[in-house]
Amino acid sequence: MASHEFAAQAAHAHDAPQGFIRKWVFSLDHKVIGLQYYFLALAAVFVGMFLSLLMRIHLIWPTAALPLLGDIRPETYLTLVTMHGTIMVFFVLTTAPQGGFGNYFLPIQIGAPDMAFPVLNMLSFWTTFLAFIVMIAAFFVAGGAPLHGWTGYAPLSAIQSAGPGEGLGADLWIISIALFCIGALMGALNFITTTLDMRAKGMTMMRMPLTCWAWFVTAILGLLAFGVLLSGGILLLMDRNLGTSFFVPLVTINGQLTGHKGGSPLLWQHLFWFFGHPEVYIAILPAMGMCSQLLSVFSRKPIFGYKAMVYAILSIGFLGFMVWGHHMFMSGMSPYTAFAFSIMTMAIGVPSAIKTFNWLGTLVRGRIRFASPMLFAIGFVSLFVTGGISGPFLAQPVLDIQLHDTYFVPAHFHLIMGVASIFGIFAATYYWFPKMFGRMMNESMARWHFWFSFIGTYAIFMPMHYLGMAGMPRRYSQMTEVGYLLDLIPLQKFITYAAFITIAGQLIFVVNLFWSMFKGKKASDNPWEATTLEWTTATPPPHDNFGGRTPVVHNGPYEYSVPGAPRDYVMQNDPEIKAAH
Amino acid sequence: MASFSTTATVDDPRISLGVGSSPGLPDYATRLRRARLGLLVALTPVLMLFVSFSSAYIVRQGLPTLDPRTNALVRDWIPVTLPKLLLINTGVLILSSVFMELARRQIKVLATRVATAPGVSAGDQTSIPWLSMTIVLGVTFLFGQWTAWRQLAANGFYVATTPSSSFIYLLTGTHAIHLMGGVLGLFAAGIASLLHRSLATRSIVVDVTAWYWHFMAGLWIYILCLLEFAS
Numbered sequence: 001m002a003s004h005e006f007a008a009q010a011a012h013a014h015d016a017p018q019g020f021i022r023k024w025v026f027s028l029d030h031k032v033i034g035l036q037y038y039f040l041a042l043a044a045v046f047v048g049m050f051l052s053l054l055m056r057i058h059l060i061w062p063t064a065a066l067p068l069l070g071d072i073r074p075e076t077y078l079t080l081v082t083m084h085g086t087i088m089v090f091f092v093l094t095t096a097p098q099g100g101f102g103n104y105f106l107p108i109q110i111g112a113p114d115m116a117f118p119v120l121n122m123l124s125f126w127t128t129f130l131a132f133i134v135m136i137a138a139f140f141v142a143g144g145a146p147l148h149g150w151t152g153y154a155p156l157s158a159i160q161s162a163g164p165g166e167g168l169g170a171d172l173w174i175i176s177i178a179l180f181c182i183g184a185l186m187g188a189l190n191f192i193t194t195t196l197d198m199r200a201k202g203m204t205m206m207r208m209p210l211t212c213w214a215w216f217v218t219a220i221l222g223l224l225a226f227g228v229l230l231s232g233g234i235l236l237l238m239d240r241n242l243g244t245s246f247f248v249p250l251v252t253i254n255g256q257l258t259g260h261k262g263g264s265p266l267l268w269q270h271l272f273w274f275f276g277h278p279e280v281y282i283a284i285l286p287a288m289g290m291c292s293q294l295l296s297v298f299s300r301k302p303i304f305g306y307k308a309m310v311y312a313i314l315s316i317g318f319l320g321f322m323v324w325g326h327h328m329f330m331s332g333m334s335p336y337t338a339f340a341f342s343i344m345t346m347a348i349g350v351p352s353a354i355k356t357f358n359w360l361g362t363l364v365r366g367r368i369r370f371a372s373p374m375l376f377a378i379g380f381v382s383l384f385v386t387g388g389i390s391g392p393f394l395a396q397p398v399l400d401i402q403l404h405d406t407y408f409v410p411a412h413f414h415l416i417m418g419v420a421s422i423f424g425i426f427a428a429t430y431y432w433f434p435k436m437f438g439r440m441m442n443e444s445m446a447r448w449h450f451w452f453s454f455i456g457t458y459a460i461f462m463p464m465h466y467l468g469m470a471g472m473p474r475r476y477s478q479m480t481e482v483g484y485l486l487d488l489i490p491l492q493k494f495i496t497y498a499a500f501i502t503i504a505g506q507l508i509f510v511v512n513l514f515w516s517m518f519k520g521k522k523a524s525d526n527p528w529e530a531t532t533l534e535w536t537t538a539t540p541p542p543h544d545n546f547g548g549r550t551p552v553v554h555n556g557p558y559e560y561s562v563p564g565a566p567r568d569y570v571m572q573n574d575p576e577i578k579a580a581h
Numbered sequence: 582m583a584s585f586s587t588t589a590t591v592d593d594p595r596i597s598l599g600v601g602s603s604p605g606l607p608d609y610a611t612r613l614r615r616a617r618l619g620l621l622v623a624l625t626p627v628l629m630l631f632v633s634f635s636s637a638y639i640v641r642q643g644l645p646t647l648d649p650r651t652n653a654l655v656r657d658w659i660p661v662t663l664p665k666l667l668l669i670n671t672g673v674l675i676l677s678s679v680f681m682e683l684a685r686r687q688i689k690v691l692a693t694r695v696a697t698a699p700g701v702s703a704g705d706q707t708s709i710p711w712l713s714m715t716i717v718l719g720v721t722f723l724f725g726q727w728t729a730w731r732q733l734a735a736n737g738f739y740v741a742t743t744p745s746s747s748f749i750y751l752l753t754g755t756h757a758i759h760l761m762g763g764v765l766g767l768f769a770a771g772i773a774s775l776l777h778r779s780l781a782t783r784s785i786v787v788d789v790t791a792w793y794w795h796f797m798a799g800l801w802i803y804i805l806c807l808l809e810f811a812s
Contacts, residue, residue, distance in 0.1 A: 116619060117619060188622075192622045193619045197614065197618055223626055224626075226626060230626075230630060231629075231633035235637065242740045243740070244741050245741075257649070262646030262658075263644070263744075267641065274633075
């Protein structure tokens with residue numbers, strides 16, 4: 001591998017590859033790989049969204065035949081739940097912000113010509129792509145896709161005869177997750193090495209944009225978490241196919257002993273959630289970094305409390321590994337253990353609040369430019385606060401036991417982990433599109449897209465809190481004939497109608513994205529008058545990012561409205577600014 | 582409060598070219614440092630994988646299971662006597678690690694000499710026997726592990742016989758797969774030599790493979806201790 005890497009570095013230092021295959025398919029260029037990740041996530045998000053639409057339709061019209069699926073049985077509904085969650089968490093929320101934007105912009109923002117290991121970077125993408133193909137293939141094998149949820153709880157996930165989809169479909173699901181882990185680990189290796197070893201002269205760690213800090217810490221989280229998930233996947237495959245009993249206790253299926261004994265389903269839960277909770281931050285940290293960047297750029301102010309923001313990112317990353325047990329309050333854990341996890345969970349509120357106050361502090365007295373990236377960045381802050389505020393409720397074991405299996409939990413995590421992160425992706429798309437494609441996106445369409453998404457998101461997920469508090473259980477496929485839930489059905493209908501409208505609003509984004517690539521207004525090199533290094537180079541950036549030169553950095557990333565400067569921003573490679581005494 | 586100064590610094594093209602190396606490539610020291618850093622980062626998830634297996638090993642040992650005949654909770658963990666062959670395999674792996682270190686030091690001295698005094702002949706062929714011997718010992722170790730598996734099976738301990746045997750196969754198998762990666766790295770170093778890659782490139786490949794190899798040797802000793810003393 002290493003010899004390939006050095007050959008790749010040598011090749012990269014010279015001319016850009018000309019052939020289509022080397023330039024656009026098996027490319028070593030981090031920018032092309034970033035785009036590949038981005039479009040993979042775009043394809044995945046539409047698959048995931050389509051599955052959620054089918055779920056929403058079934059919930060309010062349970063007897064209706066659905067497109068492609070026909071009549072929906074309870075197990076089919078669980079399959080939709082499983083695949084929607086898996087695809088969204090892994091192939092969208094993990095893939096686009098880190099693999100997509102991180103790959104494209106981390107090297108440029110730190111002044112490097114590429115990632116440290118380009119071949120590994122290429123392999124990372126194609127492994128992730130293969131993982132996605134294997135995941136989708138689960139729909140088309142005998143028995144169909146699995147129904148054990150994106151969390152893959154044993155023993156349901158560990159026994160082939162446990163239900164429809166738990167045969168080959170579940171094996172493919174596990175293999176896909178394992179492949180994804182390997183791809184993500186290769187990516188994390190590149191992100192960390194590149195950040196530590198390839199920064200331009202003058203680009204100290206504390207001069208890095210907060211985007212780079214977020215990608216860096218996210219990579220560390222991935223490095224520590226995906227190995228553990230991989231280990232769980234290996235054990236699960238052995239339980240399923242080799243007859244071992246790591247996760248399976250003595251159980252019967254249809255009155256027959258399965259042959260397993262002594263395993264612990266809780267062992268799986270511990271391994272899974274040791275990965276699963278950091279995964280939440282793997283999804284949200286890059287969005288935090290991107291929105292911190294945008295709030296400063298479009299407020300024309302330095303980010304409020306840069307160092308505090310860095311330490312908050314590090315704290316969130318650290319504490320993220322201490323709280324996995326709060327997903328398992330229902331498992332019968334000791335109240336003392338639950339108390340410890342509860343305290344640690346609430347502790348994460350501190351760095352999260354620091355970030356929120358700093359975002360608001362950045363906006364105060366700013367000369368705010370309400371361009372579309374800024375709208376989505378503000379939308380992100382709104383969703384982060386709204387989704388985050390229900391976190392301390394669920395961090396209480398007593399409350400969680402009541403709320404855990406209700407719609408309150410999907411409302412919470414969709415807002416804070418799902419849609420907030422998606423808003424970060426949208427904000428980043430509108431912000432960096434000019435640099436990536438050399439053209440501006442249509443601003444009117446972008447604004448329509450924002451309002452559809454913002455209002456639609458709240459219309460979908462706020463009512464779910466009330467459904468949860470009223471006791472409506474999640475994961476149930478049909479509730480139209482349950483007496484005590486009948487009064488809540490109109491609210492479910494409202495959510496489904498809101499989902500229709502919100503998803504329709506996403507078509508505006510897709511049209512804008514592809515139309516603007518070819519017909520958008522030509523972009524200048526720095527259309528947003530931003531300071532970081534990607535705006536110092538050509539649009540789109542050349543093969544080696546800076547046309548044979550490496551920038552020398554003299555300033556921090558957020559020097560806006562500097563007194564005495566000839567314009568209201570100072571680029572990072574501009575002559576040094578000095579503090580006035 | 583900050584103010585604007587007009588003290589300018591021009592970009593330094595030497596940084597992108599890499600002083601003392603071919604255009605566009607970093608110098609030897611930079612490449613070596615980067616490769617070692619990459620390896621250090623890459624070993625972290627490997628470590629996490631085995632930490633995870635270890636925690637599962639310890640947790641699983643203490644779990645009771647229901648005996649359906651007596652309706653009582655019993656332990657299903659049957660300690661397995663490890664094949665003595667594993668000790669011989671351990672010796673082989675440690676010896677291979679020594680040879681690997683000798684190969685690493687030898688080629689590093691040559692690479693440093695060439696990097697500091699361009700034009701000096703490398704004359705590095707003497708490093709090949711060490712690498713070849715490491716490969717032979719590495720393959721011998723893997724064959725020894727396979728033989729140990731067969732001995733376990735001959736004694737009636739298969740993968741699913743008891744949780745302790747499951748973990749033996751799991752830990753030794755996962756370690757063997759990782760060691761195969763090291764063997765492939767050594768083959769890559771040999772191929773780089775045949776393809777007349779630069780001495781610097783070969784030196785870096787050997788260096789990172791050597792550190793990986795040492796890690797694998799240390800990991801194996803840990804696994805052996807876990808299986809022997811924590812059973």
